[in-house]
Amino acid sequence: MSSTPAKILVPADDLRAFAAALLEKGGLSAEHARTTADVFVWAAQRGVDSHGTARVPAYLDLLAKGVANAHPKMTIESTTPAAAVLDADRAPGPVALTAAADEAVRRAHETGIASVGVRRTVHTGAIGYYVSRIAEQGLVGLGFVAGMPNMGYTGAQGAAVATSPLAIAVPAREHAPLLLDMATATVALGRIRQARANGTPLPQGAAATEDGTPTTDPERAVMPLPLGGAKGSGMSLAFELLTSVLVGAPIFAPFHAGDREHRQNALLVAVDPAAFGDPEAFVANVDDTLTTLKGLPVAEGAEGVFYPGERSAALAGERRAKGIPVAPKVWSQLGEHATRLGVALPV
Template identity: 60%
Template sequence: MPVTVSADALEGFIRDIFEAAGVSADDAAAAAPSFVWASLRGVDSHGISRVPRYVEMFGSGVANPRPAIVIDDAAPGVAVVDADFAPGPVALTQAANLAIEKARTQGVAVVSVRNTVHTGAIGYYVSRIADAGLVGIGIAAGSPMMSYEGAVGASVATSPLAIAVPGTGDKPAVLLDMASSLIALGKIAQYKREGKPLPEGSATTADGTPTTDPELAKIPTPLGGPKGSGLSLMFELLTSVLVTAPILTKYHAGEKKHRQNATLIVLDPAAFGSAEEFAANVDATIDTIHGLPKAEGVEQILVPGERSAGTLERRSAAGIPVGDKLWAELVETAAALGVAVPEAA
C-alpha cells in the first residue's frame, strides 16, 4: 500500500535532501517546489520519484550542486542563461523569473538556458509565468532517447512542449504539457515500478522491436510518427543550436555527456491590447469548448490542465500518495545523507 505525505512535508524533505547532497539552501528551496508541483498534479513521472536520481547525478558529477550560473543579458527582450550543469529546476526557475521581469517591461521575452541537466516538469515553469498573469511557452531538448521516424535506435530527445495561458475567475490556467514522444522515459520507469504493461506502440527495445514490457523497453516512439520526431528536431534547433550548444551532432559523433537546453517565451497580454478583454475571451473560449456536444460515453469535455487541476485539489487536501518502492528508495536516500524522514500516513 502506498503511504501518504503532505505537500509541505515532502517539499521540506526534498529541500533537506538537496542541501545534504551539497546544494545551497537557496537553490534547494528553488528546486523543491517543482517536484511537489508535479506530484500534486499526478505527473508522478516528473515529481518526487526523480529525487533519488538527482542525488545520484550530484554524486557522479553529472549535475553540479554548486553551479556558477552566468546570465548574458545584453539584449532588452532576450537573455541566455549558462547553467553550468545546474539541476533543471534551479536554472529554469531562475530563467522563468527573469523572463517574467523582461516581459513586463518589453511585452515579450525569450530566455534560453544551456547546459543544464534534466529540465524537470516544464509545465511548472510556464505555470509560474501564468500565475504572474502572462502567457508562457516552454520547449526543451536533450540527449537522444527517442527513435526518429525511419531510423532505428535512440536518435532524438523526447523533447517536451508546455504552454500556459492564465486562468480567469475560478478557472485554472489552461496548461498544455506534453512530450514529443508517446511516453516519457520517466513514465516507463513508473510503469516498471508499478509492474504494469506499457501502452501498445509506445516503446521499443534497443534494437527497435516494439514491446509493452517496461523491463525491456528502452526507446520511446515519437508522437504521431514524423510529427513527433519533427517537433523534437525543431526544438533542438530552437534551443541547443540557437545558443551554440548543439547536442545531437555531438552525441552522434560520440560525445555522450548528459545535458539539456531549454527556451522560455513569455507574452504579456497587455502588450497586445486589453488584458481584461483577453481574459474575458479566454473565459468565453473555454466555456465554448465545455459546451460542445459530447461524444457517446463522455461525461465532461476538458481543456488542457483541468484533469491535473482536479488531481491537485484532491491531493492538496488528502496528501500525495507515494508507492511502497519509491518511498523505500526515498527513505534509503535520506538515510545515506543523514536526513530525517517526514511522518507518513
C-alpha cells in the same frame, strides 16, 4: 494472495520541506534545494509522479557523481532587451529554469514579449512548472526542452532524438490556467519500465527495440517511438534547433559523434497580453473560451469535456487538502537517503 502495498500520504508542506532537506544535505544551497523541491512537489500534486518526489533520489545521485553542479555560477548574457541566454553551469534544471522563467517575465513586462535560452543544465524536471510560473504573473508562458537522444526518429535505426517536451500556459480569471504539457514521444520511458515490471504489453506503435523495430513486448522495448510518427520526431528535431543550437550548445550532432555527457537545454518565452490589447479583456475571453468548451455536448462514453491542465489542477487542489501519495518503493528509497544523510522522515 499478496496485495499491493498502500501508498503513504504526506502533507504537501511536509513533503516539500523533507525533499528540500535531503537536497540540501546532498550539496545544494538552502535556496536551490527549496527551489528544486518546489518543482518536484508541484509535479507530485498534479499526478505527474514520474517527475515528482521519485526524482529526489535521482537528483541526489546526479549531485554525488558531479553530473549536476551543486554550486553553479550561473550567468546571463544579453545583447537585446527582449532576449537573453542563461548559462546554467550544469545547475539542476529546476534551479536554472526557475531563474530563466523569472527573467523572461521581468523582460516581457518591459518589452511585451521576451525569451530566455538556457544552456548547459541538467534534467529540467516538469517544464509545465516554469510556464505555469509565468502564467501566475498574468503572462502567457511557452517552454521547449532538448535533451539526450533516447527516442526513435522516423526512418532511422536506434535512438536518434530526445523525447523533447513542449509546454504552454495561458492565464485565466475564473478557470484554472490552461496548461498543455506534452512530450514528443508516444509514451514515457517510465511507462516502458512500468510495463516491464508488471509484465503487461505496451500499446501498438508506442515503443521499439534497440534497432528501432516496433514492439509491444516490454522485455524487448528499450525506447519510445515519436508521437504521430514523423510529426513527433520532426518536432523533437525542431526543438533541438530552437534550444541547443540557438544557444550554441548542440546536443544532437555531438551525441551522434560519440559525446554522451548528460546535459539539456531549454527556451522559455513570456508573452504579455497587455502588449496586444486589454489584458483584462484577454483573460475574460480565455474564460469565455474555456466555458464554451466545457458546455459542449459530451460524447457517448466520455467522462466530460476537459481542457489541458484542468484535471491536474483539480487533483492538485485535492492533494493539497488530503496529502500527496508516495509509492512504497519511492518512500523506502527516500528513507534510505534520509538515514544516510541524517534527515528526519516526516511523521
